[in-house]
Amino acid sequence: MNALPTVGPLRPDLQLIGDMIEPDSRVLDVGCGDGALLAYLAQEKSVDARGIELSQEGVNACVTLGLSVIQGDADTDLADYPSNAFDYVVLGQTLQATRNPKDVLETLVRIGRHAVVSFVNFGHWRTRLSLMLNGRVPVPAGNQHGWHDNPDIHLCTVLDFVDLCEELGLKIDKGLSLDRHNQVREIKTGSHMANLRGEQAIFLLHRE
């Protein structure tokens, strides 16, 4: 009864995030969903794992796993944390759904010594082609919404994100892209190839 619940294989993008995190560190996962990444980190890397999640179902699932998760969102529930409260703050596929991504990003690198941010790259060639051929706003695979009710209100490309990091004075320690065949590529800063070929992007950052 006292053992941690078993963790199944992680989603490939979460595994890449997990691989970026040092053992025995303090991690806050913002938008932690059902807690899969946190449970993995707690079990495999002895991480002090905390989370924030918007949905009642997600929080319920996490706390039921014994994880420490609060119901809230990135826009309103990060401000109170003290600086450097965590070694890593993870924002997985959530940045595009925040009201103010710039403020959120600044908060991430304030409360964490590192931030790990992943997002769907709107610069991927399929997205570009889709707009050109269909003349309609592309909706990335797996997204069930139309343009009018899509919670992803601040979509960006790899280049957009790199620009914002530069503007905020953030140092990119590592950038990885992932495509639908789970092919992982290193993102060279300013690389137009990564922006074309990566369907998802994952960045490890810190304040300079």
Added chain:
Amino acid sequence: MTESPATLDPIANGELPGHRAELGSEAPLRLDSGAVLGPFTIAYQTYGTLNADKSNAILICHALTGDQYPAEQHPVTEKGGWWDLMVGAGKVIDTDRFFVICTNVLGGCMGTTGPSSIDPKTGKPYGLDFPVITIGDMVRAQTMLMDDLGIEKLFCVIGGSMGAMQVLEWASKYGDRLYAAVPIAGAPRHSAQNIAFHEVGRQAIMADPDWCQGNYIPEGKRPRRGLAVARMEAHITYLSEPALHRKFGRRLQEREQVTYGFDADFEVESYLRHQGSTFVERFDANSYLYITRAMDYFDMAAEHDGVLADAFRDTQVRFCVVSFSSDWLYPTVESRTVVHALNAVAANVSFLEVQTDKGHDAFLLDEPVLHETLSGFIDGTVRHSGLSL
């Protein structure tokens, strides 16, 4: 209407189950008001078995009109325990694993010293000579009971509503004496609106001529009407508009049409009248005055120059804060204020707003999400505490 004073304090008849501890005879309880109280009695009930190293104790803190009987038939009303859904063998608070303690709060009327107890100085019930108490005083009295029981560190302190206030007070003032804190449907301070509701209740009691300036016991009277009105008013605040509508709508009480009078035409009126009239059989009016006052005075941030986070600085306690979406008495924003303060000191906290239309009283009701979450939290805390429970 007169009756024998003995029935006012059923525990005085010696018929009520549970334990009593006589405390404060060596060092009296120093109250926040500056008054001292001692010796005094704490009436409490326990379930389950305390393990050898006394590490499996859970303290349940009751709400305004609760008592020390969360998990057994109530000795006065003969209804089920007020938290039967949560506490028992194999339940969320599992009495097969944990030693569960529930005390009747200071100022209460189920055996713990309160305004209906006999003042040793006069040989008569205290009445309004009983000192005004606070949530802090209630909790300090509980710590004295834990000393008496030899329990240095509680596994968990849990409670809803006023119980949540006690939980927060425990975590803030005695953080090294508990592993986990579960404040449910609570607040870090009593809001102006809540003070206002309490004041209406108190005025109803004090306006009843049978209250006798608080001296009703020696007069052989009880302010039944006033206390019933106080209960009726408070009961509305524990529900929600959708819950009331679902339960009663505008349905008429055992009649085809309205009577053009002031009878209880509507089901909801009849229900409230019933709530009021049954409440007065088990609760003391002066206790109601004192305990509502204690809640009104509760303001954790005020003791820390308005910075709530300072109430929890360096805390090692694991928190699980829960609120209910339709609770307008202790709305989610109050719990969120606590969570933000805990975040500010990087405390280990979980927080869930349960979606329900049942209002404030949801903590007492069948809410599977609440129960699942708390089960997970308790199991997680057992793992993290390293205790072998």
